[in-house]
Amino acid sequence: xxxxxxxxxxxxxxxxxxxxxxxxxxxxxxxxxxxxxVVAIRTDSRGGKRIEAVGLxxxxxxxxxxxxxxxIRPMKDGVIADFTVTEKMLQHFIRKVHSQRLFRPLTxxxxxxxxxxxxxxxxxxxxxxxxxxxxxxxLIDEPVAAAIGAGIPVGEAxxxxxxxxxxxxxxxxxLSLNGIVYAESVRxxxxxxxxxxxxxxxxxxxxxxxxxxxxxxxxxxGTAFPGHEVQEIDVVGRHMSAGVPRSxxxxxxxxxxxxxxxxxxxxxACKVALESTPPELGSDxxxxxxxxxxxxALLRDLDKLISEETGLPVIIADDPLTCVARxxxALLEMENxxxxxxxxx
Amino acid sequence: MSEQDYEYxxxxxxxxxxxxxxxLVRQTREQRGLSIDDMxxxxxxxxxVLHMVERDxxxxxxxxxxARGYYRKCAxxxxxxxxxxxxxxxxxxxxxxxxxxxxxRPSIAYREGPGRVALIVAIALMLLxxxxxxxxxxxxxxxxxxxxQAAPTPVRAMATPLPSxxxxxxxxxxxxxxxxxxxQATARPLATATPALAPVAAQATPxxxxxxxxxxATPAAVPVRPQVRVEVxxxxxxLDVRDPAGGKLLYKLLQPGSVREFSGQPPFKVALGRADxxxxxxxxxxxxxxxxxxxxxxxxxxxxxxGRVSDEVTP
Numbered sequence: 062x063x064x065x066x067x068x069x070x071x072x073x074x075x076x077x078x079x080x081x082x083x084x085x086x087x088x089x090x091x092x093x094x095x096x097x098x099v100v101a102i103r104t105d106s107r108g109g110k111r112i113e114a115v116g117l118x119x120x121x122x123x124x125x126x127x128x129x130x131x132x133i134r135p136m137k138d139g140v141i142a143d144f145t146v147t148e149k150m151l152q153h154f155i156r157k158v159h160s161q162r163l164f165r166p167l168t169x170x171x172x173x174x175x176x177x178x179x180x181x182x183x184x185x186x187x188x189x190x191x192x193x194x195x196x197x198x199x200l201i202d203e204p205v206a207a208a209i210g211a212g213i214p215v216g217e218a219x220x221x222x223x224x225x226x227x228x229x230x231x232x233x234x235x236l237s238l239n240g241i242v243y244a245e246s247v248r249x250x251x252x253x254x255x256x257x258x259x260x261x262x263x264x265x266x267x268x269x270x271x272x273x274x275x276x277x278x279x280x281x282x283g284t285a286f287p288g289h290e291v292q293e294i295d296v297v298g299r300h301m302s303a304g305v306p307r308s309x310x311x312x313x314x315x316x317x318x319x320x321x322x323x324x325x326x327x328x329x330a331c332k333v334a335l336e337s338t339p340p341e342l343g344s345d346x347x348x349x350x351x352x353x354x355x356x357x358a359l360l361r362d363l364d365k366l367i368s369e370e371t372g373l374p375v376i377i378a379d380d381p382l383t384c385v386a387r388x389x390x391a392l393l394e395m396e397n398x399x400x401x402x403x404x405x406x
Numbered sequence: 407m408s409e410q411d412y413e414y415x416x417x418x419x420x421x422x423x424x425x426x427x428x429x430l431v432r433q434t435r436e437q438r439g440l441s442i443d444d445m446x447x448x449x450x451x452x453x454x455v456l457h458m459v460e461r462d463x464x465x466x467x468x469x470x471x472x473a474r475g476y477y478r479k480c481a482x483x484x485x486x487x488x489x490x491x492x493x494x495x496x497x498x499x500x501x502x503x504x505x506x507x508x509x510x511r512p513s514i515a516y517r518e519g520p521g522r523v524a525l526i527v528a529i530a531l532m533l534l535x536x537x538x539x540x541x542x543x544x545x546x547x548x549x550x551x552x553x554x555q556a557a558p559t560p561v562r563a564m565a566t567p568l569p570s571x572x573x574x575x576x577x578x579x580x581x582x583x584x585x586x587x588x589x590q591a592t593a594r595p596l597a598t599a600t601p602a603l604a605p606v607a608a609q610a611t612p613x614x615x616x617x618x619x620x621x622x623a624t625p626a627a628v629p630v631r632p633q634v635r636v637e638v639x640x641x642x643x644x645l646d647v648r649d650p651a652g653g654k655l656l657y658k659l660l661q662p663g664s665v666r667e668f669s670g671q672p673p674f675k676v677a678l679g680r681a682d683x684x685x686x687x688x689x690x691x692x693x694x695x696x697x698x699x700x701x702x703x704x705x706x707x708x709x710x711x712x713g714r715v716s717d718e719v720t721p
Contacts, residue, residue, distance in 0.1 A: 212471035348452055349472055374450040376475025
């Protein structure tokens with residue numbers, strides 16, 4: 062009752078400020094925004110810069126802009142790369158989801174940060190959100206949010222392992238009794254997969270493709286484990302010698318080959334986590350399995366790869382893309398005492 | 407197991423029509439001639455977990471995220487449709503799918519600076535500040551004008567307490583603070599009364615301290631609640647006037663040109679800051695308190711019903 066009344070006057074948000082996508086969860090409403098973390102900036106003749114578009118609108122411009130417009134991704138490897146642009150992007154997203162600013166001021170914002178992010182990186186995110194209008198900014202570790210969002214019982218005295226593969230980072234964590242037993246963050250994610258595809262195509266076909274095309278290839282035929290079925294895709298790129306656009310065909314086995322290096326690093330991080338986990342908790346993980354979250358979990362047969370490499374069952378969480386945002390949202394809905402144990406200093 | 411086998415899932419609320427997922431897994435496994443060990447090798451699930459899956463031990467499997475994963479793994483290993491098996495599990499266990507429907511907000515163009523509402527509020531606030539400032543300025547001008555109108559005589563009266571010649575009729579026994587408007591209204595009779603009072607002023611000049619004992623200051627009948635008039639000239643001054651009960655008759659920082667009138671129960675306890683800027687009259691008679699002004703221009707004294715000044719309360 063009190064919460065309902067309070068909800069009339071306040072507006073609490075949980076933000077998954079990701080390298081690839083930003084998701085916003087509004088307390089009492091659910092996830093209301095899922096847009097790419099992309100900003101288009103127009104430079105005028107005098108050198109002044111002005112933001113042209115943010116989110117989906119900016120992503121449509123990616124790689125298709127004239128000289129005076131540049132599309133940038135202000136987040137890199139899970140942390141802020143361009144403070145001012147991130148602030149403007151956050152302002153825009155918050156404005157989009159929070160129209161009644163006068164009567165329902167923004168009171169509390171929970172933002173998920175990669176595990177092991179430095180104090181400087183955290184402070185940048187905190188200040189960026191505060192400048193975007195938040196009165197109280199709280200930070201939580203991404204693997205914790207991912208685990209809560211996936212529905213893992215983190216409060217139990219049992220070990221649970223979660224692997225969150227985002228756009229810029231992959232986080233692996235073992236949790237028990239509302240705390241992190243072991244966690245590690247590697248700066249490899251969906252972006253590195255795209256880069257690997259771009260460089261593979263350049264190396265093998267002498268063709269140049271954009272990041273957007275690489276992402277489309279990854280989503281359509283990308284695979285992490287050799288399967289029975291080989292899929293193909295027609296791609297148009299620019300031939301590096303001839304300098305003209307040419308069409309060529311890629312198959313899923315080639316993409317598997319391209320992704321070997323980043324995938325190997327993610328698997329290595331998983332193995333290190335298992336080695337560093339106390340035996341009792343390790344046995345719980347072996348029994349229950351590893352839960353995969355994040356957009357990277359949508360890469361075909363990634364669960365099979367990790368399962369084969371570790372010998373453990375790997376489960377893909379429901380709707381892995383929104384797990385972190387849902388986890389932050391669950392913390393918003395929690396009582397303060399319970400939520401406090403997850404909040405970072 | 408064909409897709410048609412799952413058509414029931416589209417309609418019925420009747421659970422008896424929905425196959426039990428664990429049983430379905432076990433039957434299919436046996437049909438395919440696979441042992442639990444084979445399943446374990448294919449799915450990497452432990453035998454313990456596989457037994458729980460086949461027994462439909464929803465509690466033992468733990469949280470729905472794990473149970474759904476186990477059913478999907480088994481479905482994949484057996485060539486079943488994982489989504490439909492999970493849906494059967496959800497029906498029987500009564501769990502809800504956690505997948506949220508994203509209520510994506512409509513796209514809005516990027517806009518620099520504050521929102522429209524914030525802009526309107528800012529303009530309204532600025533207008534309010536402007537209006538308050540204008541009112542305050544008008545108030546100050548009116549006070550200054552009142553002083554200017556009364557100036558010819560009171561300026562000379564600085565040395566001789568001339569404004570004693572402008573007694574006001576006792577209108578209201580209750581404290582009455584005059585406003586700028588009333589000051590303006592009273593300024594005219596004050597000026598017209600000046601010529602008649604000039605001789606009195608001239609007479610009083612040689613002995614400015616004497617008015618305390620002049621016959622004019624001792625009316626035949628002293629009112630119970632004498633009328634007190636206070637003027638501030640030359641600079642701002644702090645005034646604190648209280649009755650014997652401690653009630654505040656005047657408690658304010660007054661600007662030059664301000665005039666206040668009030669009545670109350672004497673003796674009045676007076677505390678002044680920048681007392682040199684203050685003139686006081688009781689029942690139209692000036693109150694000479696210059697001797698009470700301290701070096702730092704403060705003054706603390708009592709005034710009785712006859713307008714006499716003392717350090718202590720006179721009985």
